[in-house]
Each structure stands twice: as C-alpha cells, then as structure tokens.
Amino acid sequence: MLRVTDLTCARGGVPVIQGVSFALDAGEALVLRGPNGIGKTTLLRVLAGLAPPLAGWVEGMEATAYAGHADGIKAQLSVAENLQFWAAVFGRRDIGPALGAFALDPLRDRPAGLLSAGQKRRLGLARLLVSGRPVWALDEPTVSLDAEGTALFAAAIAAHLGGGGAAVIATHIDLGLAGTRRLDLAGYRARPDARVSDFDEAFL
Numbered sequence: 358m359l360r361v362t363d364l365t366c367a368r369g370g371v372p373v374i375q376g377v378s379f380a381l382d383a384g385e386a387l388v389l390r391g392p393n394g395i396g397k398t399t400l401l402r403v404l405a406g407l408a409p410p411l412a413g414w415v416e417g418m419e420a421t422a423y424a425g426h427a428d429g430i431k432a433q434l435s436v437a438e439n440l441q442f443w444a445a446v447f448g449r450r451d452i453g454p455a456l457g458a459f460a461l462d463p464l465r466d467r468p469a470g471l472l473s474a475g476q477k478r479r480l481g482l483a484r485l486l487v488s489g490r491p492v493w494a495l496d497e498p499t500v501s502l503d504a505e506g507t508a509l510f511a512a513a514i515a516a517h518l519g520g521g522g523a524a525v526i527a528t529h530i531d532l533g534l535a536g537t538r539r540l541d542l543a544g545y546r547a548r549p550d551a552r553v554s555d556f557d558e559a560f561l
C-alpha cells in the first residue's frame with residue numbers, strides 16, 4: 358500500500374533524515390517517534406507528496422492523505438462547507454460519515470473560524486474520511502483533543518485500519534491500536550554530507 362525505500366528528506370534545503378525504508382500493508386499502522394525536530398513532519402509531508410524527496414522512493418504517495426498542524430481549514434466556510442469542499446477536491450460527495458465519526462453534526466453550520474482548537478482539529482481529521490484515500494499520514498493528530506475527541510479519533514483510525522486502510526502517525530501518545538509498529542527516526546538523522554552524496558547518487 359505504501360512502500361518507502363532509502364528515503365532522504367530535506368527541510369528548507371537542509372537534509373534532515375536519510376536512509377528510511379519501510380512498507381505498510383492494508384490494516385497496518387506505523388507510529389513515528391523521535392525527539393522534537395528530528396524530522397517527523399518532514400517525512401510525513403514527503404509521504405503525502407507535499408514536498409519532494411531529496412533521494413529515494415515513495416510508492417503509494419497518490420493514495421496518501423495528510424492531516425497536519427495547520428489543519429487546512431477555510432475560516433469563512435461552515436463545517437459542512439469545508440467538508441463538501443474537500444469531498445469535491447477528491448471527487449466525492451458524502452460528508453455524513455465524516456460528520457458523524459467526529460461528532461460534528463451539531464457544529465455543521467458554524468463558520469470554521471469560530472471553532473475551538475479541539476473542534477478545528479476534529480474537522481481537520483474528518484477531512485481524511487471524505488478524501489477516501491487509503492493511507493493516512495497524521496502529524497500529532499490528537500493535539501488539542503480532549504478525552505472524548507481522542508477516543509473518536511482512536512475509533513476512526515481503528516475503523517480505517519479494519520476496513521483495509523493504513524496509517525503513518527507521528528504521535529507521543531499510545532492510541533491503543535493493536536499490532537502497531539514503531540519507527541524511531543533518531544537512528545536516521547541525516548549526515549552533514551547527505552545532500553552532496555545523495556545528489557551524486559541521483560545522477561549516476
């Protein structure tokens with residue numbers, strides 16, 4: 358579903374992590390760990406096609422939807438309009454299951470700009486469901502969520518995996534997902550010469 362081979366990722370032109378390889382099949386989740394600044398966000402953005410890799414390959418990028426810190430919400434649109442907008446982007450129409458999964462029905466007509474931080478986060482996560490994409494790349498998905506929101510997210514991701522989806526998740530909390538693998542990016546910190554050597558390899 359997602360196959361990553363010998364990947365080097367840069368941020369602002371500076372190599373951050375290198376030599377990352379893993380594969381995810383249907384129903385599998387990989388939790389990214391590592392200290393602040395190691396490159397979890399950087400890797401997730403490359404997996405979702407939002408930034409190019411410096412070297413290596415990602416197979417399955419077109420199947421990947423990203424939910425990150427910025428949430429990607431349009432403040433003037435209502436909750437329902439935001440989801441309809443994103444559904445249209447992905448060639449889909451039905452937003453009902455996404456509203457339901459993240460308890461957004463009571464908020465459906467509220468302008469997204471007026472939502473609380475946790476409500477905004479739930480809307481950002483609900484976008485994953487309307488995307489219909491099978492691989493979710495999630496950057497600290499539970500930040501701002503209360504216990505109820507975290508439980509909704511855990512249920513949504515368990516259902517996603519149970520339905521044959523896959524996920525890569527940067528998180529510091531235990532989501533209680535069975536069979537989740539971990540990848541500590543601390544072991545993949547880029548060498549200072551990574552850009553030069555990988556540049557050469559890319560052209561040989």
Ligand SMILES: Nc1ncnc2c1ncn2[C@@H]1O[C@H](COP(=O)(O)OP(=O)(O)OP(=O)(O)O)[C@@H](O)[C@H]1O
Nearest residue numbers: 368369370371373392393394395396397398399400
């Ligand atoms: N535009 C940029 N230019 C240069 N360096 C950047 C830029 N954006 C981020 N970085 C650096 O890239 C490195 C990786 O950042 P990244 O956000 O991927 O880390 P992270 O593991 O997700 O961190 P955290 O756990 O704090 O969220 C950090 O050292 C960060 O300071």
